[in-house]
Amino acid sequence: MFYTLFKNTFFILVLAIVSCQAQTKKENKSANFSKKAKKIIVGANQTEAYLPLLNRKNVAIVGNQTSVIFKENGDYTHLVDSLLKRNVNIQKVFSPEHGFRGKADAGEKVVDGIDKKTGLPLVSLYGSNKKPSAEQLKGIDFLIFDIQDVGVRFYTYISTLHYVMEACAEESIPVLILDRPNPNGHYIDGPILEKEYKSFVGMHPVPIVHGMTIGEYAQMINGEKWLKNEAICDLMVIKMKNYAHQKTYSLPIKPSPNLPNDQAINLYPSLCFFEGTNVNAGRGTDLQFQVFGSPDLPASFFEYSYIPKPNEGAKYPKNEGQTCYGMNLSSAEKFSAINLSWLLKAYEHTTNKKEFFNNFFEKLAGTAKLQQQIEAGMSEKEIKATWKNGLENYLEMRKKYLLY
Secondary structure, eight states: OHHHHHHHHHHHHHHHHHHHHHHHHHHHHHHHHHHHHTSOBOGGGOHHHHGGGGTTOEEEEEEOTTOEEEOTTSOEEEHHHHHHHTTOEEEEEEEOTTTTTTOSOTTOOOOOEEOTTTOOEEEEOSSSOOSOOTTTTTTOOEEEEEOOOOSBTTSTHHHHHHHHHHHHHHTTOOEEEEOOOOTTTTOOBSOOOOGGGOBTTBOSSOOSBOOOOHHHHHHHHHHTTOSGGGOOOOEEEEOOBSOOTTSOOOOSSOSSTTOOSHHHHHHHHHHGGGGGBSSBOSTTSSSTTTEEEETTSOTTTOOEEEOOOOBTTBSSOTTTTSOEEEEEOTTOOOOSSOOOHHHHHHHHHOSOGGGTBOTHHHHHHTSSHHHHHHHTTOOHHHHHHTTHHHHHHHHHHHGGGOOO
């Protein structure tokens, strides 16, 4: 009797273990499936949603090296190449700052030409021709805008977006946005641009870090009637799947030559202020927007040093060939706010306060107040307090255009 009881108990125990293992495998499989299902699917990948719209249409594309369709193995093909293979009638490609292949310096004039791979005409939207002309849009039935943005006001792709929408509104051409993640979409910060300081590095009354995808931003341009003569663009957005603003997204392709990695993209809103000063922000190094330095900053206070030299994306870097003293932030923690401490520290310790700021600073800041506040010795906390009301109003406005 004891043996029978032991055998039955042992048998039940084995069954329980096997059942538990099976359940664990099932849960792991389910968890893996769930994890895979939550992968962000960008607008460009959802060809079933937009290919029917392109049937028998003469199409133009606004794109660059980030305009790609991803494959399951992590590889990708360029949107232009993919659509041509599907017999989409692409007539021409418009390219933004840095060009169609993303090789040009910041601010460098990008010329028209022919794409060597496809033979398609390339029309530059940077330099003297920022807005497509009626002649350039002649014969176009449909325009696709697909560019990876980084969610910062002075990153010029949203200015290109504005002019493309405006031109298409004037010519009654529909615009299709293939949406992509905003790697800085997890926060909103900075002073609101004042209309007196409107330029190609800041066209709209939004904070420096605006917290919107390119598709959401396009809807806001339309909704707030920011186009010339309050025109409304015929706009469609192919939304992403599984995206949320707080979701971390690592860009698989650098969006421009001087934003080589996630760290640079995260630090860009804070370090780009140095573009309006005599301080180098890493151009001419392999740590673009991850270091800053200047010959006018004292080695006694700033121990890190480097010498900017010409490289890809910076043919003539600021302070070229000079030893710059500053800070290396390549290992800094991820930020969810603009950091002004480095700018304040550099101004406090520079040996050349009179020439620290240049005329570009006010355009980047979108206001004259920030420079005045720094020169007056205000702290970061005091400066940011002056942004509060503007940010609150912007957040309320932004709600109307959110897709995620």
